[in-house]
Each structure stands twice: as C-alpha cells, then as structure tokens.
Amino acid sequence: MVPKDTTSSETYLEKRGPDQEGFMWSNIDDALCEVGGLCGIYEWKATRPDQPDRVVYVGSTCTRNDRCQRLKSRIIRYCKYGNHKEELINDTLSKGYELWVRYKQAEDEERAKELENDLLAKYDYAWNIRENNRLREILPQQRG
Secondary structure, eight states: OBSSOOOOSSOOEEEOSTTOOSEEETTHHHHTGGGTTOEEEEEEEEEETTEEEEEEEEEEOEEETTEEEOHHHHHHHHHHHOGGGHHHHHHHHHTTOEEEEEEEEESSHHHHHHHHHHHHHHOOOTTOOTTTOOOOOOOOOOOO
16 A cells, blocks of 8 residues: 555556545455465555654454455455554555555464464564554654
8 A cells, every 4th residue: 555646657556445545556456366265364564765664563364244354355455445454554654654565374264363473472563452552653763
C-alpha cells in the first residue's frame, strides 16, 4: 500500500476500498494466487525514505465467523479495507509511509498460530496487543 499514486509504466496502482487512504498494488490478487487456499502468517512493514523500516504487525490465518480466512483473502482485505487495523493503516499512509507485506505458509491453522506466537514472543510489534501489551502508532524518529 502506498500513500499516493506513483504509477509508472512498471507499477500499477488502484485506489483502496471506500473511505480508505492511499493506493494498493493492482496485481496483488494475481501475485497471491499460489497461496489462495493456504494457511500461514504475514507481517506488515512500514517504510518511508527518511525513516528506518519498521515491522509493525504480525498476524495469522484463523477461523472467524466459522470460516478459516486463508492467506490471500486476509492480505487482500487488509489492502482494500484495513480489517481491524483500518485506523492504524490509514494513519500510517497519511503520514507518507508505504506498507509492505510478506508471508510464510504453514501446514495448517494450528501451525500458523504457533509461528505467530513465536514471533510475538520474540518481537515487540507496534500494532499487536497480544504479548506486546499495547498498541502504538508509528512516530518519525528525530534526526541529528
């Protein structure tokens, strides 16, 4: 996800969902075809040229409303609508950050949860409450 449309001949962007800040890569659906029905984990990184990169959130595929939300659908829903991190995502994009996602597939939902819990025990993600005790926004670091 990016804060503004920087479309060039090699990059294709589309507006995110209704009332959402910024743009998303229009080919993400095709890029995620191979993980469409798979379980796994995903991490979101905020990046801005004048700031160090920050990995801000980890999540896993999980059952919601009696349906397992697979990797592809989870990632695309964050891109389009922000899911339960909508306010944080929109705020971050409005401050000029880009949000990048990476993922790792798992054998099943139980293993995805284990991988997520391992990362939560090791890292203090700004956007995870579980194991990290609090949410916090991304603040630019002072230079000098």
